[in-house]
Amino acid sequence: MGPGPSTVPARILKAISSPTLGHLDPQYIGFMDETCDMIRQVYRTENALSFPVSGTGMAGMETIMVNLIEPGDEAIVMINGVFGSRMKEILTRCGASVHVVEVPWGQTFTKQQFADAVTQYPNAKLLGVVHAETSTGALQDLSGVGEIVHQAGMLFAVDAVTSLGGHDVRVDDWGIDAIYSGTQKCLSCPPGLSPVSFSPRALEAIDQRKAPAQSWYLDVSLLKNYYTGGGGRAYHHTAPINMVYALREALAIVLEEGLDARFERHRKMHLLLREGLQKLGLQYIPENSLHTLNCVAVPEGIDEAAIRKRLLTEFDIEIGGGLGVFAGKAWRIGLMGESAAEKNVLTLLAALEKCLP
């Protein structure tokens, strides 16, 4: 019940241990096609180029940025926590001039703030924002933002690491051009892959690059020949085959439950937890809390690490501490995928009641 990895169901652990096929074996290519198709479904997109990057969520962030940005480009990043700052860091390493729009940690951005940002920095090629800030538990409303970004002629890039599979992520409806997530949060799969999706508009921008992406490993202009190659799959690198088995099973579980039913389960578990935490006198930090990650302030005078340790050793429950400016000041309680269950919520509340003075 920390900020991830979440609990991995037995079905997925069984799938990951299937015999390792060759990465060009027709059967494996079939599995990969099914995986890409399910990635499209959970992202609610028709984007042809939707695939799992062969690295963790941060490799997904880097894939988006190294492909869309060239040295000298301008970019806007909306920062309200750790992962917005990382976007800035990675964009800077891609040679971009980065304009930052910042609000205090825990807050989110209004549509007006997006509109102001694209007006203030009209030459930016890309605007990046985090949908679900794992460091603060804040959920950013993205509806209508794509239009604002597109009207300014920019690309819209989104971090959905802690939302995909737990909150609705509507890539096509929201006009998202490039998005990445991780497997180990609300998909309840082990970490190791990053599902990404690129819009046709993003692919056009990549086609118009003056120079190749600075990363060969993450270069979409090469990778697309493998992931959307039809019959003639070009070898690029050896895919992490067993991890793909796991992700394929995880996505199948998500779609069997149904996206809407799954989001509703996360919402209900969040409300149950929220009610219990408030009874214990604990206050949520963000205004607009994620269902999947619950970030509460540690009451004055309490040694937060000692309580986390007691939860782990006495009750076998892991929750997260604060990151960055929230270090020592916040607990982060994950209700992600398989972990978003009534039994878990009630056990944690009972354990917390015992541990709090």
Add this chain to the structure above:
Amino acid sequence: MGPGPSTVPARILKAISSPTLGHLDPQYIGFMDETCDMIRQVYRTENALSFPVSGTGMAGMETIMVNLIEPGDEAIVMINGVFGSRMKEILTRCGASVHVVEVPWGQTFTKQQFADAVTQYPNAKLLGVVHAETSTGALQDLSGVGEIVHQAGMLFAVDAVTSLGGHDVRVDDWGIDAIYSGTQKCLSCPPGLSPVSFSPRALEAIDQRKAPAQSWYLDVSLLKNYYTGGGGRAYHHTAPINMVYALREALAIVLEEGLDARFERHRKMHLLLREGLQKLGLQYIPENSLHTLNCVAVPEGIDEAAIRKRLLTEFDIEIGGGLGVFAGKAWRIGLMGESAAEKNVLTLLAALEKCLP
């Protein structure tokens, strides 16, 4: 029996399906420490910074290059196959001026050619070479090369993707400053991680960089805080936990067999295969063949793809076709890790005899 992935033993498939721990869980940190220690043993090195990169072998190549090279640096690459060319490609994307020393595919380099290279390009910061060229099956002798490279004040970078666990790789004895491999070849682990090792001399060069590495995901100056952090592990990215379970088990199996015994098994299986192939009239392409990958010329007038397909469908045996200039002209037969077994060699020889006209 292709060029990888090789057959994965049941013990490793069992390990990969163990419950997913948190990446900062003390038990997992212990597993990671054991894994890094075993990576040191198989590389025969004392290098403190030896760890599995969270990506496949090509991510390992990129990790070495993005950390050791800055825009404007010069580098030398010895090319005798596909993977030397990839080194050049990645170095170029790092902003290096790359000097190439090339011999025909299948050949290897003499010590004199290394000495001539560092004399001809004295300003290079790094010399890169492939120990085991997966595309040609050639084994490069590396003993004494490190001295030549160091005397010229350069760093020595090596690709050991198809040798580690099947041929002796002596990082310290051979003066290698940075090396990478993959898990899916002679370690017989699923693909998804890249064991790397950096010498103290390489770390010094990284400390003296003027600008950060262009990749954040692969930045060793950040990663070393996690992999050699002792008590206070800094969170960088979520490690691919189940893949690390698999690699830990794979390395344990290698060390249980013993490095020397394992190399001797690969040598014997290579000799058995070579004798049989020659009886069938097939000729090896490289002068100095790997034991782990056997590259033979397809006889005139034979449809090589049809024979590979028959081997796969009738006999359940996968072998590889040629890459690059060898496409359509070579077969590549892997004897890697678990796959280097007498039963496999004899079955393949019998099947080939049936398939050849």
